[in-house]
Amino acid sequence: MNKKKEMEFKPKNPTFSLQRTLAIAFKTINQFRRDRRTLVLLTIVPVITMLVFGLALSGEVNNVPIIIENNDVLYSGINLGSNITTVLEGDNRVTITYDTYVSGIDLVEKGKSYASILIPANFSQSIAHMLAFGNVTPSFYVYIDATSPTVRASVLGAVREAMEESIGDKGINLVQTLAHDGAEFTGLDVGIPAIIAFELIFLLVIVGVITVTREKIQGTQDRLFATPLKSSERLLGYVIGLLLIATIMVAIILIFGIFVFGAKVRGNAFLLIFAALLFGLAHVFMSVFLANFAQNELQAIQFAPLTAIPSMALGGLLIPVVGLPVWLQPVSYIVPLTYGINLFEGIMLKGWGFKELWVDFLVVGGMCLIFFVLAVISVRNRMRD
Amino acid sequence: MTVESEYVIETQDLVKIYKTGKVKAVNGLNLKIKKGEIYALIGANGSGKTTSLNMITGALFPTSGLIKVLGQEIPKNRRLITNYIGVAPQDYSIYYDLNLEENVRFFARLYGMKKAEFVPKYNELMQILRLEEKRKALAKNLSGGMKRRASIACALIHSPKIVFFDEATVGVDPVLRTFFWEYFRSLKKNGVTLVLTSHVMDEAEKADRIGLMRAGKLIAEGTPDQLKKEHNSSTIEEIFIKLSEGVIVDE
Ligand SMILES: Nc1ncnc2c1ncn2[C@@H]1O[C@H](COP(=O)(O)OP(=O)(O)OP(=O)(O)O)[C@@H](O)[C@H]1O
Ligand SMILES: [Mg+2]
Numbered sequence: 001m002n003k004k005k006e007m008e009f010k011p012k013n014p015t016f017s018l019q020r021t022l023a024i025a026f027k028t029i030n031q032f033r034r035d036r037r038t039l040v041l042l043t044i045v046p047v048i049t050m051l052v053f054g055l056a057l058s059g060e061v062n063n064v065p066i067i068i069e070n071n072d073v074l075y076s077g078i079n080l081g082s083n084i085t086t087v088l089e090g091d092n093r094v095t096i097t098y099d100t101y102v103s104g105i106d107l108v109e110k111g112k113s114y115a116s117i118l119i120p121a122n123f124s125q126s127i128a129h130m131l132a133f134g135n136v137t138p139s140f141y142v143y144i145d146a147t148s149p150t151v152r153a154s155v156l157g158a159v160r161e162a163m164e165e166s167i168g169d170k171g172i173n174l175v176q177t178l179a180h181d182g183a184e185f186t187g188l189d190v191g192i193p194a195i196i197a198f199e200l201i202f203l204l205v206i207v208g209v210i211t212v213t214r215e216k217i218q219g220t221q222d223r224l225f226a227t228p229l230k231s232s233e234r235l236l237g238y239v240i241g242l243l244l245i246a247t248i249m250v251a252i253i254l255i256f257g258i259f260v261f262g263a264k265v266r267g268n269a270f271l272l273i274f275a276a277l278l279f280g281l282a283h284v285f286m287s288v289f290l291a292n293f294a295q296n297e298l299q300a301i302q303f304a305p306l307t308a309i310p311s312m313a314l315g316g317l318l319i320p321v322v323g324l325p326v327w328l329q330p331v332s333y334i335v336p337l338t339y340g341i342n343l344f345e346g347i348m349l350k351g352w353g354f355k356e357l358w359v360d361f362l363v364v365g366g367m368c369l370i371f372f373v374l375a376v377i378s379v380r381n382r383m384r385d
Numbered sequence: 386m387t388v389e390s391e392y393v394i395e396t397q398d399l400v401k402i403y404k405t406g407k408v409k410a411v412n413g414l415n416l417k418i419k420k421g422e423i424y425a426l427i428g429a430n431g432s433g434k435t436t437s438l439n440m441i442t443g444a445l446f447p448t449s450g451l452i453k454v455l456g457q458e459i460p461k462n463r464r465l466i467t468n469y470i471g472v473a474p475q476d477y478s479i480y481y482d483l484n485l486e487e488n489v490r491f492f493a494r495l496y497g498m499k500k501a502e503f504v505p506k507y508n509e510l511m512q513i514l515r516l517e518e519k520r521k522a523l524a525k526n527l528s529g530g531m532k533r534r535a536s537i538a539c540a541l542i543h544s545p546k547i548v549f550f551d552e553a554t555v556g557v558d559p560v561l562r563t564f565f566w567e568y569f570r571s572l573k574k575n576g577v578t579l580v581l582t583s584h585v586m587d588e589a590e591k592a593d594r595i596g597l598m599r600a601g602k603l604i605a606e607g608t609p610d611q612l613k614k615e616h617n618s619s620t621i622e623e624i625f626i627k628l629s630e631g632v633i634v635d636e
Pocket of ligand 2: 434435436475551
């Protein structure tokens with residue numbers, strides 16, 4: 001009789017199973033398919049935010065870095081060029097570095113600066129001639145990043161005021177060249193990349209933390225311990241399910257943004273999707289980790305504002321990072337949203353590729369890795385004590 | 386040593402002290418359950434039945450003592466036996482936001498069942514558990530007794546060798562309960578071991594053996610007839626009341 005039992009029982013050595021992983025993924029998606037309210041939240045919130053932010057994203061910011069090359073020379077005792085730069089130096093909307101116009105343009109294209117200004121050699125002389133004879137129109141050259149309306153408005157506002165103060169409103173021809181192949185965006189265009197980044201954080205944290213927390217409160221987590229499911233399969237299952245939800249979310253935002261609100265994507269669409277998935281992945285891992293600290297669904301939802309508010313304030317959603325007080329700017333480097341916005345704005349508005357954005361990709365990739373480790377530790381099949 | 390043992394479940398001086406409570410929820414439990422046995426664990430609320438089952442199934446870490454299931458040491462080797470045990474916990478443990486079929490299929494997938502294996506077994510269970518009409522109903526919209534039956538379906542879908550039912554028939558009406566017991570017996574005939582807890586004494590009486598727990602210990606054990614003879618009672622209920630009398634285990 002003992003012999004018989006021995007033959008019946010063959011211990012199964014656990015190996016990774018795709019079937020079990022997908023079981024978790026499908027389950028996660030099915031649960032959200034049923035959860036109408038969360039579904040509505042996931043669809044409607046991005047659209048509303050797009051509208052609101054599109055309207056709200058105008059106004060001015062401070063401390064925008066610009067480059068000035070002043071070639072003006074004294075003409076009958078005055079140098080209007082240096083008068084203008086003196087006024088600009090006192091204007092807290094801009095932070096000035098003196099360099100050549102050409103290297104300024106290069107910095108603007110690289111996103112290190114927002115405008116390069118050239119005051120020509122005969123500027124004071126042309127002004128004098130204009131005042132005396134009216135036969136010349138003095139020119140003043142600005143090479144400007146017009147992908148952010150708030151930044152552009154601040155720079156142009158400061159420059160115009162400086163001219164008025166030093167010369168008076170005298171019909172100077174302000175020649176603007178737009179950076180990034182002439183990309184020029186309205187508040188809404190600019191809002192969409194930021195909104196993608198923000199919604200990915202905000203909604204994925206809600207959805208992710210709820211998914212994992214639910215398992216705890218329904219008592220099903222303990223039940224899973226009695227099944228062959230491995231912790232790696234469980235984590236991967238969550239990730240697949242949540243990333244699918246994230247993909248649908250990004251698609252909704254993009255479709256509405258592009259077809260309803262007329263947003264533009266200048267860069268590579270595949271790179272954009274890759275960036276969105278990488279950024280989403282980091283936050284899926286993050287939410288699995290955060291779920292450790294939630295005992296119920298209400299607490300799970302509380303994590304969303306907890307992560308969203310600092311992100312909004314410091315990550316460049318409301319105010320571009322360059323517009324923050326200088327002492328606060330380093331803090332923005334630890335806010336994930338900063339890198340999300342950099343990536344999505346870079347690809348969508350500036351047409352940048354991996355070459356220009358590798359630092360941001362590296363940071364987001366690093367985030368993925370760190371939160372992956374934390375997530376793995378969190379879902380380790382830890383039995384109750 | 387125990388692979389050749391005739392017992393499929395063995396515990397030795399099993400103790401559990403919850404971190405969050407000072408109580409010894411289980412205090413030196415020694416259980417031996419044979420293959421094909423129907424074993425009923427009874428005892429007052431808080432006497433440690435659920436805690437014991439949770440440790441044996443590998444959901445809860447024991448404070449001290451030994452557990453062997455199918456000859457494998459638990460919790461160390463619990464992964465090796467997961468395919469052979471089925472659990473219907475006291476708190477249902479089904480996904481409320483999935484429908485009945487999705488719940489059962491989810492567990493079937495975790496046990497690596499193919500569609501061809503799943504479909505006949507699923508149909509059979511739905512028929513036995515009288516849930517055929519409710520296949521597409523959301524679990525949260527099932528009645529209490531139906532939730533319980535759904536939880537049983539999830540525990541039996543992979544044809545386990547040992548089944549743990551924690552208050553498996555709470556909320557199940559008497560007609561169905563009688564019917565279920567017929568099914569339990571047919572499982573037993575196929576060599577399945579059933580461990581269940583219950584507060585319904587004439588249900589416990591249908592088990593092969595009964596273990597009565599008090600304050601985390603077995604204080605009486607035997608077949609229903611043995612127990613009745615030993616304690617000179619005509620019903621198990623009488624014995625239960627006599628032995629658990631005045632005991633308040635909860636703080
Ligand atoms: N998670 C927990 N943390 C702390 N103490 C617990 C926990 N779960 C149970 N206990 C305590 O352990 C003791 C045994 O509880 P257990 O649930 O095992 O009893 P039971 O016999 O299943 O009771 P019932 O018949 O009510 O289901 C009780 O005193 C209970 O308060
Ligand atoms: Mg119990």
